[in-house]
Amino acid sequence: MATESLIPQSTLDQVEAANAAGRRPVVFIHGLWLLPSSWDRWAAVFEEAGYAAVSPGWPDDPETVEEANAHPEVFANKTVGQVADHYAAVIALLEQKPAVVGHSFGGLLAQMVAGRGLSAATVSISPAPFRGVLPLPISALRASSPVLTNPANKHRAVPLTYEQFRYAFANAVSEDEAKELYDAFAVPAPGAPLFQAASANLNPWTQAKVKSKNPDRGPLLIIGGEQDHTVPHAISNAAFKKQKRNEGVTEFVEIANRGHALTIDSGWREVADTALGFVKQYA
Template sequence: MSTPVVFIHGLWLLESSWDRWATFFAEHGYDPVQPGWPDDPETVAEANAHPEAMANKTVGQVADHFADVISGLSEKPVVIGHSFGGLLAQILAGRGLAAATVAISPAPFRGVLPLPISTLRSSAPVLSNPRNRHRAVPLTFDQFHYAFANAVSEDEAKALYEEHAVPAPGAPLFQAAVANLNPWTEVKVDTDNPDRGPLLIIAGEKDHTVPPNVSSAAYKQQQDNPGVTEYVEVPGRGHALTIDSGWEEVADQALSFVSRELQKVG
């Protein structure tokens, strides 16, 4: 029986952003699962036409949604997440629900302290207006170009924007912004759980939204876990590293880590 791989997207994307990854992992003997966030529209066009469907999704609600998905699988899956999906992947791993985890440019959790200027600028379209907490907020092309696609050509950035960009719920960004001030935050990870399993954190060298020092700080928090914990920084890559023309390089790194770690226990 093939090991399931649950893919978790982040803000401003849909589960279709993982389509090429799902095919890639299926070709290597895994069983891909792309659940999406609760109530996600099926297409980019539908999401942009009805942004209200994306609003009012909190980190805790979405984490519980993916935990429910995992509970229905035949075995403990590999979990791969990008951006806020990378945070959610670590939350699920901290609950002991993952056989192995890959967190790519993961949004920070409580205890991750760096707050670079580029991160603030990337999240400003949401955080600049408190009313956005209960809204779904789209990015303009210029905002997407800075936050996601700064490391690719403008033509590729435009193509990525048209193919993938959707409104995102504001609530998770507001939660993350105050996570280190709120002991009861949902934006927290049990980094000490011995059932966490092996974890790989992947950063992009030129990422504006989650710069390498943020990913590295998450890695340092996770190093106390008895499980295997690794960190890789991919040169020359921005936040769009899972969807841009170099996606397969990142997928290869994720696959190599997952396959190696699962073989150890298989």
């Protein structure tokens, strides 16, 4: 379990500000190949709506894209369970139960946190699969192939080339925008979580699992992108079907003509407003 001493001061400052404000916190969880700064525009929208935004990184996340690309080794060997415990430790410092919003592997982590009963309302955007989510579409395998084709990558930090980023994230935007997104946001990522997700249905002890039936899970919205290569409809819909067995509110929205970069591309505000509407209704 992560301890307060291992949580960076920048996150502790955000937690302190949220507690002092007395407003409902919203914890944003990023996925692979991104940093917490990918949520900056979202945080501003939620703050304006009356929430206290908290955007913790994964353990050892650098502050900037430039620093991350200069020191990729800091990302290596981060596991899903370790990162989930880290976010649970951050949430434990908040005086109010937060809403939680996550994208990609952050979407999986958001569901894991909710399954522990730690979230007042959860929005999981293009979430990575967990144990029990069975579909493995070709596009998802291709999107993750830069990591999964080499078993040694399980213990490495792996960057994406522009072409790989274009396919996995930015397939639904123009070439010019794809290049801008790559330069502005793309950083290396640990390989371990992708191996954990890929083997989740073969490993009974996998960390990539969600307590989807926990009655304390709270309301959950899953958002998918119609053109998402990394988490196509088959995966996000299968996660929804698993989650809707919960007695709580479970909803699914698919946004037309959007790829995996839907939280950071030029159409981000539509996704943010969809998430905010759900959080407003339930938290």
